[in-house]
Amino acid sequence: MADTGDWCLIESDPGVFTELIANMGVKGTQVEEVYSLDDASLSALKPIYGLIFLFKWQSDSQTPRPSGDVGIDSHQDTHVFFAKQVINNACATQAILSILLNTPGIELGDELRQFKEFTHEFSPELKGLAISNSDVIRTVHNSFARSDLFVNDEPASASDSNDVFHFISYVPVAGCLYELDGLKDAPVNHGSCTDEDWLQKARPLIQARMARYATSEIRFNLLAVMESRHSLYQKRMDEIERILQDIQLGKEDIQELQARIIALEDEKSQLSYKLTLEQLKLRRYKDENVLRKHNFIPLVYNLIRQLAKKNQLGDLISDAKLKKRRQS
Structure with missing residues (x-):
């Protein structure tokens, strides 16, 4: 690699x-954390396009593949967009692309659509190289770098003292779970x-993978790439609006018409509230991402310098040491 x-x-x-997905030009798609694999939790997130599983990478010698694993590596599934990972830090974006580029109906945008068409006949190795050499994908990926002046020039590697985490994807393609x-x-x-049933098929696979590492590792993360709630709620609100208009125009012969109108108006009100919550969440995401990218070190440095000028730094350090001793 x-x-x-x-x-x-x-x-x-x-x-x-x-x-990140939106900045690549994809529309109507979002990512949410999956806290439980029970039916109710998964149903609340549908439609789900694919799942991304994050875990601490361990070598094959440390985690041998169980004999009961029925999955088979297939070199014949050329209809699946599959890219070899040729660079360490790109695996999160690569896992996302594995779902986006294998799901019909997602509005990819011009850049990813052209990338998918361009790499269609590539081998997995060449697809991986194409991802790593794509200026658009790399630029969007790197736009989420945390600002840090204290950078280790050594590339990350899996060792006893250096945890390396890995992303894989589960996605249904052409009637099979991959x-x-x-x-x-x-x-x-x-x-x-x-x-309809691919999530039920994926559930035991993910649970088995968690169990495989359970004795030595409890840090896992499961994310769902799914239709955006904003898009889903807005489509249903538009549908309700059309139904109400048809009712008012007398195009529907409905018993207990008034009760139907009240029920639809109530659902529309609930959807409006959910839309507001989604808009607030997306705004919070943007604010959090701005903070992730911002470099606070100059601010901290100048605060410390001003405290030192006012002869207040020594007292603060002494107080901090005292609190530390009391806690230990």
Whole structure:
């Protein structure tokens, strides 16, 4: 695998990934954290296009593949967009692309649509290189770099003292559930599924992977790439508005017409409230991402310098040391 090159590490956060997708030109798609794999939790997030699983990477010698794993690496599944991971720090964006570029109906935007068409006949290795060399994808990815003047020039590697986390994707493609892991040589086909049952098929696979690491690692993260709630709620509100207009024009013969109108108006009001919450959440995501990118070190440096000029720094340091001793 290539070194980190000029790709930065980015935080595994739904706000980061949602804005990253939007900045690539994708419309009507967002990312949310999955806190539970039960039916109710998953149903609340539908329609889900794919799942991204984050875990601490461990070598194959540390985590042998269980004999009961029915997934098979398939070099025949050329209809699946699968890219080998050729650079460490790009794996989060690569996991997202694995879902976006394998899901029909997502409005990719011009850049990703042209990228998908351009790389269609590429091998997995060439697809990985195409991602790492895409100026558009790299620029958007790096726009979420945390500002840090204290940079380690050594590339990240998996060792006892340096945790490295890895992203893989689960996505239904052409009637089969695939696990897309850029560290493997090919997509892993987990068998047939439908748009309705693929989440039930993915659930035991993710649970088994968690159990595999349970004795040594509890840090996992599961994210859903899904239709944006804003888009979903707005479409339903528009649909309700059309139904109400048809009722007013007498185009529908409905018993208990007044009760139907009241129910629709009530649903519309609830959707309006949910839309407001989504808009506030997206605004919060933007604010948080601005803070992630901002460099606070000059501010901290100047605060410390001003405290020193006013002879207040020594007392603050003494108080901090005293509090530390009391806590220990």
